[in-house]
Every structure is written in structure tokens, then in C-alpha cells.
Amino acid sequence: MRKVILGLAISLDGFIEGPNGEYDWCFTDQDYGLTEFSKSIDALLMGRKTYDLMKQYDGPSPWSEAKTYVFSRTMKEAANSEILQGDLVQVIHALKQQPGKDLWLFGGADLTTQFINHNLIDEYWLSVHPILLGAGKPLFHDIKERKKLKLTESKVYDTGLVSLRYQPDSDA
Numbered sequence: 001m002r003k004v005i006l007g008l009a010i011s012l013d014g015f016i017e018g019p020n021g022e023y024d025w026c027f028t029d030q031d032y033g034l035t036e037f038s039k040s041i042d043a044l045l046m047g048r049k050t051y052d053l054m055k056q057y058d059g060p061s062p063w064s065e066a067k068t069y070v071f072s073r074t075m076k077e078a079a080n081s082e083i084l085q086g087d088l089v090q091v092i093h094a095l096k097q098q099p100g101k102d103l104w105l106f107g108g109a110d111l112t113t114q115f116i117n118h119n120l121i122d123e124y125w126l127s128v129h130p131i132l133l134g135a136g137k138p139l140f141h142d143i144k145e146r147k148k149l150k151l152t153e154s155k156v157y158d159t160g161l162v163s164l165r166y167q168p169d170s171d172a
Contacts, residue, residue: 003103004045004103004122004123005040005103005121005122005124005125006124007105007106007125007127008106008112009027010127011025012128013132013133013134014139015136015139016107016109016136016137021053027129038066040101041066041101041102041104042102043068043101043104044103045104045106045111046106047108050108050111051075051081055079069103071088071111073085088118089118092118109141113140117142117143119147122167123152124166125165126164128162128163130161148169150169151164152166152167
């Protein structure tokens with residue numbers, strides 16, 4: 001069965017965007033495991049706001065081969081993407097049953113909150129950047145109950161970025 005993997009860059013103080021929606025603080029000087037990760041996925045899951053942000057990106061997407069699913073209650077169509085609506089749990093369970101590689105929960109924060117609250121994330125891959133933004137969009141908000149996780153992998157890069165992988169702790 002396919003897994004849902006939340007994979008995001010995050011500041012040390014827990015933000016995924018700066019106060020003006022910027023992400024210029026994210027390191028791009030190395031691969032940081034992204035090429036290998038990209039081989040393990042064949043679909044991106046994102047909300048409408050993230051989809052709109054990605055449309056503004058200049059240049060070819062490194063994930064152009066991956067299918068893009070956009071969760072939206074208001075969109076009627078999305079270029080080169082499939083819009084998903086309806087019961088989130090049922091939709092994700094159906095996607096996980098389909099043949100293919102893993103599913104990358106790409107953003108944003110509101111959609112991530114729904115996934116967390118419905119226990120739909122199989123793995124958390126956080127790239128913690130050594131910067132304090134002080135303000136912006138927090139990754140974790142409105143979480144309804146504690147979620148105990150177990151660390152499965154960590155890697156420290158010479159830039160100070162720390163890659164952390166967690167899975168839900170089934171013993172909790």
C-alpha cells in the first residue's frame with residue numbers, strides 16, 4: 001500500500017513560510033536527499049493555496065512526472081492536475097489503495113492539519129533549517145490531540161540543516 005509522506009522545509013521556530021509568504025530562507029545549495037526521495041513518489045498532494053503558489057514558479061518542475069492532486073472546495077479545474085473533493089479520509093484511503101509509489105503531502109499548513117487530525121500521515125520528513133523567522137505560517141496549528149512519533153532517521157548537513165524522519169508511534 002502507498003504511504004502518505006509529509007515532506008517540508010521548516011524553520012527552527014516552526015514556520016513553513018516567512019511573514020510575507022516567502023520561502024527564500026530555504027537552502028538550495030545542495031540536494032538534501034530530494035533526488036532520492038523523488039524516486040519514491042509519483043504523486044503530490046496539495047491544497048489550493050499551495051497549487052496557486054506553485055503556478056507562479058518559473059522554470060520546469062522537478063516533479064513534472066508526478067501526478068498532482070489538489071484539494072479544493074471551490075476550484076472547478078486545474079491545469080495538469082486532478083481536483084479532489086469530498087470526504088478527506090475516504091479520498092486518501094482510495095488513493096493509497098491504487099497501484100503506484102508513495103504520495104507526497106506537499107502543502108499547505110491547513111491541509112496538513114487535516115491530515116494530522118485524521119491520522120493520514122504515514123511518515124513525516126522535515127528539513128529543519130537553522131534560521132529563526134520570528135513570524136510567518138506555522139506548520140503545526142490546531143492539532144486536536146497529541147501525536148506521538150518515533151524518529152526513524154536523522155541526518156545533519158554541514159550547512160546546519162537537519163533532516164528528520166518520523167513515523168507515528170503505534171505503541172503510543
